[in-house]
Amino acid sequence: MVTAHHAVLDLLARYEPKSAAERADVERVRALVASGDPWRRSNPLHVTGSALIVHEESGRVLLRWHQRHRSWLLVGGHADPDETDPLAIALREGREETGLADLAPWPDAEVRHLVIVPVPAGAREAAHEHADIRFVLATRAPETARPENPQAPLRWLTPREARGVITEENIQETLSRVEPLLAG
Template sequence: MVSTAGPIAGALSRHRPRGATEIADVARVHALVRDAPDPWSQSIPLHVTASALIVHPPSRRALLRWHPRQEAWLQVGGHGDPGETEPLQVALREGREETGLPDLEPWPNDALAHVVIVPVPAKGDDPAHEHADLRYVLATAEPDSARPEKPDALVRWFDLPDAYDATTEENVHETLSRVENLLTG
């Protein structure tokens, strides 16, 4: 059986959490990886997801996606598909699917940018649960090629101050802050 936890544990081992909240979230993800047969499984109340904030470094803009379920502008990302175990590969696939951008690459490197546990409200038959979200930064050289995956999942480029204003989630503000530090050097 292929381990689904190894790539997650590897990414976490290279990440340096910042602040008490992220330290606690990383500890919970370590426990999940240690204890769950498949930490990506959507059948458990806390499971791993991977996401990314997409940037266009020359213009210092970030691409956000409208998430109808959360009714919020957020980063792109989501669940691993069956057989996927590498968080960065999940973030890249989700980024390409949700934005149509074919040239996404890790930026400025392939390190995790942020680890956060996010509550997800119940919807229909899907109960409330939590995502252990492993966040990356991806860049494109073709920002005008961005297209929404579906009509109610708009994508939009924001200057960073406008991205802060468009988002309401404190954890997304923290991710934006980290990206702003990378963009401004």
């Protein structure tokens, strides 16, 4: 179990929460890792990996429409079997959801935000929570972005434009942490 959860614990050891609420979320994730499999979707709380995709040259960010939540969100999601690295999950999900083959951590591979997000019940699952570990990924080829399906369109926006369409407070917070990096 130690090796399977090493990536999460290593990331958390290097991460400095920005608020008391985020510090509490980090502690919940540490406890989740210590208690067993933090990736299992049947757990009422499980770890996910997400990212805000940026195009550094234009200063734009990429958002993805999430039909179930009826809002513009980051790319990311659940671990596949045998995945235990939140950054690798965010990269895989980012490539799958956008078609961007050149995604890479930017400006580094460090966590930018950790937040526990409530997920309402759906047709096939009970209400639960995602312990979402968030990164920044960059592309040099924004024009190659393609949605994975017609119900999940993508939009390149300036941070200011993104603020106008993002309805989730936790996504606004992630954007506020990335904006200074884009500003240089």
